[in-house]
Amino acid sequence: MDKLTIALPKGRLFDPVVEILREAGVVNRELDDDSRKLILEDEQLEIDFLLSKAVDVHTYVEHGVADLGVVGKDVLLEAGASVYEVLDLELGSCRLVVAIPEEAGITSLEELPSTGRVATKYVNVAQEFFDQQGIQTEIVKLNGSIEMAPLVGLSDMIVDISSTGRTLRENNLIEIAEIARSSARLITNRVSYKTQHQRIKNIIDDVKAVISKQ
Numbered sequence: 001m002d003k004l005t006i007a008l009p010k011g012r013l014f015d016p017v018v019e020i021l022r023e024a025g026v027v028n029r030e031l032d033d034d035s036r037k038l039i040l041e042d043e044q045l046e047i048d049f050l051l052s053k054a055v056d057v058h059t060y061v062e063h064g065v066a067d068l069g070v071v072g073k074d075v076l077l078e079a080g081a082s083v084y085e086v087l088d089l090e091l092g093s094c095r096l097v098v099a100i101p102e103e104a105g106i107t108s109l110e111e112l113p114s115t116g117r118v119a120t121k122y123v124n125v126a127q128e129f130f131d132q133q134g135i136q137t138e139i140v141k142l143n144g145s146i147e148m149a150p151l152v153g154l155s156d157m158i159v160d161i162s163s164t165g166r167t168l169r170e171n172n173l174i175e176i177a178e179i180a181r182s183s184a185r186l187i188t189n190r191v192s193y194k195t196q197h198q199r200i201k202n203i204i205d206d207v208k209a210v211i212s213k214q
């Protein structure tokens, strides 16, 4: 049996993803995303786990360093990664939205002026969305705390993730459009999907069975 390599996202997806994989029999050892060791081997199952930053998982998979990985759909949309998306793990659910300060008095895209500045981590998704809407935008790339940008005059609006809506609320922002829905996805390298087909298919089926029980 060839060794399989799976890239796992550190951060908020880590625990629920490991729980599902454990129940599916894909994880059989202690895995801790606080670990300073970044490659954890399971000799019995012949699986190596790469503990990756969430936004980098698709890169390991695309380049074939990992055969499988788990990543948010939001990241896949932004990256346009050349990988197969094989399963929705139905966790890490959130939405990519456009939000604007409440005080702007704007409640829909139609009310936006024809130009504006948008702060976001998701520059490609945002650009494509506003192009489709025919709204000219200048995109300002940030790496976090996106909601702060319009409050300090860095942008007119934001494109970011909303889940409970709490961050938007607490920063007096209102959602004016939904761009996409996101949840964690199991992805595979395109070549591995062929060369390791049976093993990967078994994993997909086992994980699917766990999800359908939930």
Ligand SMILES: Nc1ncnc2c1ncn2[C@@H]1O[C@H](COP(=O)(O)OP(=O)(O)OP(=O)(O)O)[C@@H](O)[C@H]1O
Pocket: 009, 010, 011, 012, 013, 053, 054, 055, 071, 072, 073, 074, 075, 092, 093, 094, 143, 144, 161, 162, 163, 164, 182, 183, 184
């Ligand atoms: N508030 C949220 N609720 C649910 N899912 C979320 C939320 N924020 C992000 N996610 C999902 O979890 C994935 C990983 O998010 P996480 O915050 O762990 O990584 P990150 O965005 O790279 O953050 P950091 O830069 O802090 O490492 C995101 O790509 C998204 O799919």
Ligand SMILES: O=P(O)(O)OC[C@H]1O[C@H](OP(=O)(O)OP(=O)(O)O)[C@H](O)[C@@H]1O
Pocket: 143, 144, 145, 146, 147, 160, 161, 162, 163, 164, 165, 166, 167, 168
């Ligand atoms: O609707 P909510 O439940 O409030 O969740 C949304 C927030 O969660 C994410 O932030 P994260 O905590 O990952 O921090 P970040 O801003 O540094 O990305 C996202 O960027 C939003 O800010």
